[in-house]
Structures are given as C-alpha cells and as structure tokens.
Amino acid sequence: MSKLENGLKEWVSLGFINLDQAKRIRDYESAKPESSWILSGLLILGAVIVGIGVISLIAANWNGIPDALKLGVDFALLSVLALAIVHSWETKKAIQFEVLLLSFLILCLASIGLISQIYHTGGKLYQALMLWSFITFAAALASRQIFVPFMWTGAFLTGLVFTALDSAALQPIFQKHYQAVFMTVPLLCAGFTVVSKSLAGETGSTRAFRAWTLIGGLVALFFAELPFLSNGKINNGLMAYIPGYFLAAFAAVSIWQSLEYRNAQKTLLIIILGIFLIPFHLHLLEIKMSIVYATFSIAVLGLMAIFLASLKERRLFQYFLFLLGMRFLVLYFQALGGLATTGIGLIISGGLVIAVAVLWNKYRTALAVWAERWAQ
Amino acid sequence: MIQSKNALIFAVLLPILALAALTTYKNFVVSTGKEVILPISGYDPRDLLSGHYLIYQIDYGVGEICSEKMAKRTAYICLEPKMFSYYEPEVCSKLIRGVCNYNRFEAGIEKYFVPEDKAKDLEAKIRSKTASVLLSLTDSGHTQVKDLLVNGQSLKNE
Numbered sequence: 001m002s003k004l005e006n007g008l009k010e011w012v013s014l015g016f017i018n019l020d021q022a023k024r025i026r027d028y029e030s031a032k033p034e035s036s037w038i039l040s041g042l043l044i045l046g047a048v049i050v051g052i053g054v055i056s057l058i059a060a061n062w063n064g065i066p067d068a069l070k071l072g073v074d075f076a077l078l079s080v081l082a083l084a085i086v087h088s089w090e091t092k093k094a095i096q097f098e099v100l101l102l103s104f105l106i107l108c109l110a111s112i113g114l115i116s117q118i119y120h121t122g123g124k125l126y127q128a129l130m131l132w133s134f135i136t137f138a139a140a141l142a143s144r145q146i147f148v149p150f151m152w153t154g155a156f157l158t159g160l161v162f163t164a165l166d167s168a169a170l171q172p173i174f175q176k177h178y179q180a181v182f183m184t185v186p187l188l189c190a191g192f193t194v195v196s197k198s199l200a201g202e203t204g205s206t207r208a209f210r211a212w213t214l215i216g217g218l219v220a221l222f223f224a225e226l227p228f229l230s231n232g233k234i235n236n237g238l239m240a241y242i243p244g245y246f247l248a249a250f251a252a253v254s255i256w257q258s259l260e261y262r263n264a265q266k267t268l269l270i271i272i273l274g275i276f277l278i279p280f281h282l283h284l285l286e287i288k289m290s291i292v293y294a295t296f297s298i299a300v301l302g303l304m305a306i307f308l309a310s311l312k313e314r315r316l317f318q319y320f321l322f323l324l325g326m327r328f329l330v331l332y333f334q335a336l337g338g339l340a341t342t343g344i345g346l347i348i349s350g351g352l353v354i355a356v357a358v359l360w361n362k363y364r365t366a367l368a369v370w371a372e373r374w375a376q
Numbered sequence: 377m378i379q380s381k382n383a384l385i386f387a388v389l390l391p392i393l394a395l396a397a398l399t400t401y402k403n404f405v406v407s408t409g410k411e412v413i414l415p416i417s418g419y420d421p422r423d424l425l426s427g428h429y430l431i432y433q434i435d436y437g438v439g440e441i442c443s444e445k446m447a448k449r450t451a452y453i454c455l456e457p458k459m460f461s462y463y464e465p466e467v468c469s470k471l472i473r474g475v476c477n478y479n480r481f482e483a484g485i486e487k488y489f490v491p492e493d494k495a496k497d498l499e500a501k502i503r504s505k506t507a508s509v510l511l512s513l514t515d516s517g518h519t520q521v522k523d524l525l526v527n528g529q530s531l532k533n534e
Contacts, residue, residue, distance in 0.1 A: 071399060086388065089384055116489075117429075118489075122487040123484060136390075136391050138387035139390070141378055142387050168475045171448045172449075
C-alpha cells in the first residue's frame with residue numbers, strides 16, 4: 001500500500017478528512033504526471049556514463065580518422081543534441097530535457113578536449129573547465145532541476161580556484177593565499193544564490209548555488225584549519241582577501257534586506273557570516289593554536305544548525321549537528337595528541353564516539369524543536 | 377531561469393558557436409602562421425581529458441630565459457633576432473608569447489597528442505633519436521604546434 005494511501009486511511013480514521021475528501025485527494029494525486037526520482041536518477045547516470053564514454057573515445061585519439069571528420073562528427077552531434085533539447089522543451093518532456101541538456105554539456109567539455117587534442121594545445125584542465133563554464137553558463141541555467149546546475153557550479157568552482165592559484169593573470173594576487181581563495185568561494189556562491197533567487201525565484205540553479213554555498217563553506221572551514229596552507233604575511237596577502245570582503249558585504253546586505261527571514265534569523269545569519277570570516281585571518285596574526293581555529297569552526301557549525309532548524313530544515317539541521325559532534329571529537333584528538341592512541345585513550349575515544357551518537361540520536365528532535373521555537 | 381524558446385536556442389547555440397570560433401582560430405594560426413622548427417626533449421604522461429600526449433621541453437636557442445625566480449609572469453622569446461624579454465620587443469619577426477613559471481618558459485606548445493596505441497613506440501623513438509617540433513607563429517606571438525619531427529620526418533607519417 002502506498003504512503004499516500006496509508007496517510008489517507010489514518011486521516012479518515014482520525015476524522016481529519018471525510019471519505020469524499022480522501023477520494024478527491026486520491027484522484028488529484030493519481031492524475032499527476034509520473035515523476036520518478038529513480039527513473040530521473042538512472043537516466044542522468046546513463047547520460048553521465050555515455051559522456052564519459054565519449055571522452056574516453058576522444059582520449060584514445062584514433063589516428064585512423066582524419067581530424068576534419070572527427071571535428072565534423074563532433075559538431076554534428078552537438079547540433080543534433082541542441083535540436084533535441086529545444087524539441088523536448090517545446091513538448092514539455094521534463095526528464096528527457098534534463099538528460100539531453102546534461103549530455104550536451106558533457107559533450108561540450110569533450111569537444112574542448114578534442115580541439116585541444118587536434119591542435120596540440122598545452123592548456124591545463126582548469127583552463128578547459130573555465131572555458132566550458134563560460135560557454136555553457138546560459139545552457140546550465142535552462143535546467144529546471146538541481147543536478148545540471150549543481151554539476152556546472154562544481155566544475156566552475158574547481159576551475160576558478162585553480163585559475164586563482166595558477167593563472168598568470170591572478171597568481172600575483174592569490175599566489176599561495178589558499179585561505180583567501182577558500183574563504184571567497186562560498187561567499188561567491190552565496191552571491192550567485194542571491195542573484196539567481198531575485199531574478200528567477202526558487203529554481204534548480206538557485207538551489208544548486210545554495211547547496212554549493214553550504215558545501216563550499218564546510219570545505220573552507222576545513223582548509224582554514226590546515227596550518228600548512230597559510231602564507232602568514234599580512235603585508236603581502238591582503239589583496240587576495242578583497243574580493244571576499246566585497247562578497248561578504250553583499251551577502252550581509254542581502255540577508256538584511258531579505259523578506260524571507262525574520263529579524264532573529266537575519267541577525268543570526270550575519271553573526272555566522274562574521275564568525276566564518278575570522279579563522280581565515282588568524283594566521284595573519286600569527287595565531288597557530290588549533291583550539292582557536294576549532295572554536296570558530298564549532299561556533300559556525302552550531303549556529304548554522306540552529307539557523308537551519310529555525311527554517312524547519314530538519315534534515316540539514318541533523319547533518320550539521322552530526323558534523324558538530326564530529327568536530328568536537330576531532331578537537332578531543334587534537335587536545336590529547338599522542339595520548340589518544342594509547343590503550344586508555346582509545347577506550348575513552350570509543351566511549352566518546354558512542355556517547356556522541358547516543359546523544360545525537362536522543363536529543364536531535366528535541367534540539368530541532370527548541371531551535372525552531374527560538375527563531376519564532 | 378530561461379523562459380522563452382529564443383533564449384533557449386541562444387543558450388544551446390552559444391557553446392557551439394564558441395567552439396566553432398575556437399576551432400577556426402586554431403586552424404587560422406596553423407594555416408597562416410610563420411613556420412619554425414625547434415629541437416625538443418621529452419617524456420610521456422597522460423591527460424585525463426584528451427588522452428596520451430608527449431610533453432617536452434623546447435630548446436629556443438636564446439640563452440638564458442626566465443632567470444628571475446618568481447611567480448608566473450608574461451614573457452617573450454624572439455627567434456629573429458634571438459632575445460628574451462619580459463616586455464614585448466619592438467622589432468621581432470618571429471615572436472613567441474608565453475609565461476615564465478619560475479625558470480620555465482611555457483607557451484602552450486609543450487604537448488603533442490599521440491594515438492594511445494602508438495604512445496610507447498613514439499616515446500622510445502623520441503628518446504633515441506633527434507626530435508624537433510614544427511611550430512606556426514602569428515605576428516602577435518601566438519603559437520601553435522603543427523607537427524612533431526623525428527630525425528626530420530613528420531610523426532603524422534609514422
């Protein structure tokens with residue numbers, strides 16, 4: 001029996017709805033077009049595998065085929081896919097549209113590889129990713145789902161990070177300032193989220209940019225704590241932080257002007273933004289104690305969990321709560337150092353892991369309810 | 377975000393046109409540039425996107441290049457008259473524009489893609505014989521690889 005059928009039976013038995021209302025709900029739901037996540041997922045997986053296959057074929061560099069023919073077939077395939085994309089958009093075939101769009105984007109990347117191979121260009125992978133990101137930006141925005149823009153943003157951010165650290169134009173500013181680069185990435189994604197939301201609403205692109213803001217923020221916090229990535233000279237590194245400062249200011253203004261959040265949520269989000277920026281600057285002040293970095297990471301994770309709970313995003317709240325527990329555990333290992341690997345240390349560590357899991361499982365719902373009420 | 381059919385057509389045409397423009401430009405450099413042959417030495421790693429290639433160092437015969445040990449910086453090698461400079465020379469008939477990456481000059485011409493099944497044979501030939509690269513140069517210093525020569529013979533005929 002389906003989940004809906006179970007729900008309807010329960011609501012009828014409890015008197016929330018009558019039999020007629022249950023029938024109308026059932027009829028309405030059964031009239032909806034089929035949207036299967038499994039089907040979409042399998043089709044997307046298929047498109048990705050076909051794309052990887054095309055890239056592998058190109059990588060084999062078959063010398064039996066003349067270059068002009070390789071290019072001709074490549075452009076013909078691109079054109080056919082483009083026509084099919086427009087056709088599926090017109091006929092409103094949503095899943096087909098997404099699969100074709102994804103195949104088209106992968107083929108564009110493979111085409112850059114093919115051109116690079118035929119003309120023996122010495123470019124690097126991040127340069128190919130940047131070129132691909134720019135030329136497929138509009139096509140990625142056409143997607144109604146999250147997967148295509150999510151993949152596009154991932155490739156763009158990878159290209160951007162390596163461009164900042166390696167290209168001749170940006171390297172003089174960002175060279176070895178990994179902290180500044182990692183700090184800037186989630187702020188850039190937050191900026192994209194704001195722009196996408198204001199231009200198009202809650203689309204797949206907006207959700208993808210928001211997802212990368214969270215992922216980028218977590219990755220950035222991780223890298224902020226790695227001492228070997230810091231280039232601790234305040235006089236030669238500040239330029240690298242300026243784009244991040246502008247983006248942080250833009251994010252703060254956007255949060256404050258948002259109609260989506262209540263004042264308590266806005267205040268909390270701006271506090272999180274402020275605390276997030278601090279650990280990327282500690283090495284400039286020659287602060288190297290890991291406990292200081294850990295404190296800021298824990299504060300960001302904890303406050304983000306509360307903020308997400310206040311939005312009733314229970315699943316994300318629980319992920320952040322779990323990460324918070326893990327961070328505390330890592331802090332314990334950092335504090336104990338070599339002692340943690342002794343017999344007693346391992347017993348305590350194992351006990352702590354169990355305690356964190358039990359506490360998380362016991363109190364996650366209560367904590368979510370408390371945090372949801374807090375921001376009312 | 378894209379609401380109209382025209383916007384969608386633009387979105388899917390843009391990458392096709394951009395890739396066509398890139399191909400045309402590369403083809404233009406190869407077919408109209410000045411040809412130069414320079415000796416190389418090489419080995420064989422693998423490119424995840426484009427397959428097997430030979431990567432090599434080019435002997436520009438210009439003496440000391442990229443001597444300043446610093447981060448990436450635009451630089452120029454002039455083959456006629458032979459000179460190296462961090463600034464574009466006013467008089468040069470065969471110019472290569474590139475980047476100094478510490479003490480290495482990189483002009484995007486240090487790779488030659490080869491068929492997967494012939495990569496090892498070709499690598500061995502290049503190690504044991506005299507190899508050189510045939511380049512095509514534009515007046516502005518943009519350079520494209522046209523062919524790889526082993527003992528003066530084109531690799532395309534191998």
